[in-house]
Amino acid sequence: MNDRFLKACRREPVDCTPVWFMRQAGRYMAEYRSLRAKHSMLSLCKTPELAAQVTLQPIERFPLDAAIIFADILLPLEAMGLHLEFAEGEGPVIHNPVRSRADVDGLKAIDGTELEYVAEAVRQARKALNGRVPLIGFAGAPFTLASYAIEGGGSRNYVLTKSLMYREPDVWHQLMDMLARVVTGYLRRQIRAGAQAIQLFDSWVGCLSAGDYAEYVKPHVQLIFAGLEREGVPLIHFGTGTTAILRQMREAGGDVIGVDWRSHLDEAWAVIGHDRAVQGNLDPVALYAPLHEIERRVEDILRRAGGRNGHVFNLGHGILPTTPVEHVEAAINIIHKLSMR
């Protein structure tokens, strides 16, 4: 098996820097679009054969060093009773958002059996991968899930989310605690089904101040990492816009801390501490650049990683839908070539 990715997560020496990309299975690939034309987002996620098939699409095509199970971070919210819809071109919409204590009380405290289809997709993807590359499981982190649950979709300023936090902190903590427990159980099931690493996506946590992160988010994330520690797989802790809270994210947990493109990787790694691995940090939009520009940017990131053990190459966030597919392939090859030990 190509175990570069797992080795890098554990800060062990590797022959070259492993690379995978968030949303590597997605709309930028014709294979994905043609499957998506026939199935809704939710049925892709809920049909293990299809989810496994999508998971493998980028692995069949590119020399990536890890696969990530195809799913959506909002699936646990749906299982908890929120009416989730992926509206055409608008992103996810939740028709009965959480706004009050009664709404939080009304959420189902699921134990994970409701998400068994994801565990089954993990099993099938592992089988189909047949040891080629490791398989990553994932979940959304409590803050990011709460923001969707409260706003009823994506948000620009997170007014409703932060207002609940500031006005009814006990309701906020009740919701976050519930989400943390659900996410822990959900991730544990993915690991037991065969996920060989886990990434926690706190994609939107960078909208918070460092003080709010410490008070309203960190303890709940800590609960998740503490609950997964003994499962024995590498844990990746990811967010964007997190330059001001990287150290706190490390304290909250994770063997690997995700770094978005805003910070220089060497500066971010110094803040996080070299006793953790890091993942990142090419701007997803850099994949639209000419190849010589991609190469220059990859070179800069690798130079800043400094040949130190514990660097997983990735974008700072997911691949964008209009990304040129040949540039994705070229970037992977450039990363391998330039990082060869």
Place this chain on the structure above:
Amino acid sequence: MNDRFLKACRREPVDCTPVWFMRQAGRYMAEYRSLRAKHSMLSLCKTPELAAQVTLQPIERFPLDAAIIFADILLPLEAMGLHLEFAEGEGPVIHNPVRSRADVDGLKAIDGTELEYVAEAVRQARKALNGRVPLIGFAGAPFTLASYAIEGGGSRNYVLTKSLMYREPDVWHQLMDMLARVVTGYLRRQIRAGAQAIQLFDSWVGCLSAGDYAEYVKPHVQLIFAGLEREGVPLIHFGTGTTAILRQMREAGGDVIGVDWRSHLDEAWAVIGHDRAVQGNLDPVALYAPLHEIERRVEDILRRAGGRNGHVFNLGHGILPTTPVEHVEAAINIIHKLSMR
């Protein structure tokens, strides 16, 4: 005159911390909404009597320590030939965005006379203020203006902006240089019309990596600050999501560096250097919190400012339209009360 604000910009001792809020004249005020119901955004901006009237609305109502001229950062783009529309509830739209060298070549290199109505609004607002508080002039910074010009409005991922930057760097620099020159002339006219301080809004520059900022933005911002240095008024340099580039922003210029809410103010100030003043950094959404929570947050920011000369209190970004107006007033009073020397 209440000169706390100017003193703080110059890092001189003050009796208490001066405060003003970005978008302090705006939709959260009934006075503004009723005027806006009768006039379009563009006619408010282009009628000096009305712009001056709006400028004074928050000053009549709250004990703020500075006024800021009512205008829109996109006015120079309109004067340069872009067809600007403020679509209801959608933010600004530019119908002929800039996408190529030919589009850049087609922009009018305005000398500022086209924006004389803003200078006239400054004169009238100064007169109406009658020395009560200083008047701030402002402009959008080249990157933020270029992003609107290229995307044709607001953006989530700045794909078109960054693509132009990466694919046609010479066209990019030509556009940025043109914008920097226009902005410098425009701000100089505002100063000569009576603006007693200037804020450069690079609101969206935080979407860039530190490396891209250095290469594609910083030299152009430097040109503006160098061009205004001898005008003798304090210069404020503002952006959001800028934790990773605060030091570079200071190097690009400004007597006062804006800090958004993500960083702790003391940590941000240490990075910027104590030989510059800072402005910030309450989360705009904190104004939705109960007053005791607002007080706790103000207290924390003042404690982190540490009684050091050179702190202008502000939000980390503009007041949001649904902000409770009584909370704005209460926050101003809390800031003054808690910072009394």
